[in-house]
Amino acid sequence: MDLFSKIENNPINILPKGGVVNYYGILLAEPTAKYYLKYLLNNIAWKNDEAIIFGKHIVTKRKVAWYAEKPFEYTYSKITKSALPWTQELLALKTLVESKTGEIFNSCLLNLYHDGSEGMSWHSDGEKDLKKNGAIASLSFGAERKFVLKHKETKEKVSVILRDASLLVMKNETQTNWLHCVPTTKKVNEARVNLTFRTINAPLDVSKRHDFCRAKIHAPLPRQ
């Protein structure tokens, strides 16, 4: 058994206290990872992210997309997004992540970092729309980027490099006690796509979207 399959089967909790962040290592072979990166770059409905910060409307270079099993609304940084229905490929990746982690997810927030000049600043994912202490599974494709966690009180930092096709899961009290970020870097010139599978508990207002039955499609097993 190589190191990666060891990590994959016995994920390592990289946090010393106050939560669980399990790193599973690389889940997919290189050709499959390349296939998904290309698929995600070309087929996801990417939009620049928006935020209201200190009353100012900010539009990021980084792009985002929000998909779910129902047209859930998700509000963060004071902007509300309404989910698009799953694609077959996203469902296949959700199935893969669920089988590895034993968790169930109903939504996915995707981020596209075109290169190292784009990152994500310190935050925690504790919005009221999300299941409290629910697991958040982060699957990465493309360029390797550093992911840093910082304890809210002690300021202790823990970091991990998120590699192509690797999986990391944050759960339990992690969002209460830790912030996380993806720092910008001059060393990376390639794109990275990150998928965070989440559990949203927003009630569904079906009157808003009648075309959502498109989401009821067969989920194939992921290509290996």
Ligand SMILES: O=C(O)CCC(=O)C(=O)O
């Ligand atoms: O890109 C990443 O690895 C992190 C993304 C993230 O923290 C988020 O979408 O909330």
Ligand SMILES: [Mn+2]
């Ligand atoms: Mn986050």
